[in-house]
Amino acid sequence: MNIYYRQAQLCGRKTGNGTKLPFLMNILYSLSARNGDLQPFSMDDINAVLFNQHQSIGCSIKALIPIVGWRNEAIWYELFKGEQVYLPRCITFTNGAIVYAIVVIGDEYEVRIWPDSHKREREKxxxxSHHAVVYSAELDVFKQSFKALLKHIRKEDDYEAKHPKFG
Known part of the structure; x- marks a missing residue:
């Protein structure tokens, strides 16, 4: 799963289309920023997933958002004729209907939701259409799923250390 950006920079208070968040979401974004909820994960834990020792790029976990994939390298990609889009390093979670993502650009990250990710017929x-995670219920699901993923990655890394497949 990919999440698409128009530029190689975090979106923050804006949607991926560059528009401001709706009024209520903007207020919640400000409150979340003050409480530190916009950065609920450590970069060390994010990098542990992106650069795992067993060199996987995805898995399924026992969590509310069970299907996970990640990209540990950012690239520019031609999505539309003559127009490049940016695919950042990211960890994406899906339940089949919506994508939640931890997007990493440089040494910073943001958490996003992409509600239109599974539309078959997409307009530009x-x-x-992704936006910041600002609702506490969504953030709690995200945190629980990331915790399950991190536990899974550490277990697989421990197994790889004991039984290297490329050693």
Whole structure:
């Protein structure tokens, strides 16, 4: 699963299309920023997933958002004729209907939700319709799923250390 950005920079208070968040979401974004909820994970834990020792790029976990994939390298990609889009390093979670993502650009990250990710017939704006996670219920599901993923990655890394497949 990929998440698409128009530029190689975090979106923050804006959607991937560059528009401001709706009024209530903007207020919640400000509150979340003050409480530190916009950065609920450590970069060390994010990098442990992106650069895991067993060199996987995805898995399924026992969590509310069970299907996980990740990209440990950012690239520019031609999605539309003559127009490049940016695919950042990211960890994506899905339940089949929506994508939650931890997007890493440089040494910073943000958590995003992409509600139009599974539309079969997308118009151009749907490719960039992701926005910041600001609701506590969504953030709690995200945190629980990331915790399950991290536990799974550490278990697999421990197994790889004891039984290297490329050693």
């Amino acid at each position: 704006q749907h490719w960039f």
